[in-house]
Amino acid sequence: xxxxxxxxxxxxxxxxxxxxxxxxxxKVRMAIFNMLGQYFDSGVCLDLxxxxxxxxxxxxxxxxxxxxINDINIKALDVCKKNCxxxxxxxxxxxNYDYNIYSNNINQLFDLIILDPPYKMxxxxxxxxxxxxNTKDNTIIVFEMANETVYPKNINGFSVIxxxxxxxxxxxxxxxxx
Numbered sequence: 001x002x003x004x005x006x007x008x009x010x011x012x013x014x015x016x017x018x019x020x021x022x023x024x025x026x027k028v029r030m031a032i033f034n035m036l037g038q039y040f041d042s043g044v045c046l047d048l049x050x051x052x053x054x055x056x057x058x059x060x061x062x063x064x065x066x067x068x069i070n071d072i073n074i075k076a077l078d079v080c081k082k083n084c085x086x087x088x089x090x091x092x093x094x095x096n097y098d099y100n101i102y103s104n105n106i107n108q109l110f111d112l113i114i115l116d117p118p119y120k121m122x123x124x125x126x127x128x129x130x131x132x133x134n135t136k137d138n139t140i141i142v143f144e145m146a147n148e149t150v151y152p153k154n155i156n157g158f159s160v161i162x163x164x165x166x167x168x169x170x171x172x173x174x175x176x177x178x
Contacts, residue, residue, distance in 0.1 A: 043111030
């Protein structure tokens with residue numbers, strides 16, 4: 001897999017090669033970040049179900065100052081650490097929490113939150129509610145899910161601003177409505 005844009009463009013990263021993890025393809029990652037505006041002036045990003053860390057690393061490459069990478073699978077987290085080390089990323093915080101307890105253990109507000117849970121975890125509302133205390137007024141939430149997954153259009157002041165299908169998945173982008 002490759003980083004698609006930014007200061008780490010064209011650099012390779014390892015995949016997890018785990019049965020429980022699906023990597024977001026390069027072209028889908030590029031499309032997601034194009035929807036977000038491509039580049040960031042700064043900010044803090046959370047990748048809550050990180051897998052290889054590709055989404056967080058892409059955000060960092062495109063201008064995020066710091067990335068928080070979490071995965072419950074320690075083997076996936078090891079791949080994230082290896083990828084960040086090989087790319088010289090020192091502004092990464094790694095955690096190994098279940099998503100339900102993540103925000104109880106991390107006291108940080110995020111500008112960008114990336115959610116790509118296993119497709120069998122289709123409690124979109126529960127997952128969104130679990131991270132709400134970590135949002136700001138300008139937080140953007142990117143949620144990848146299976147096409148058939150039902151999701152709320154509005155939740156805790158956040159509304160869907162974009163909804164796009166890519167093969168068997170869809171990407172929903174939430175932003176707070178002020």
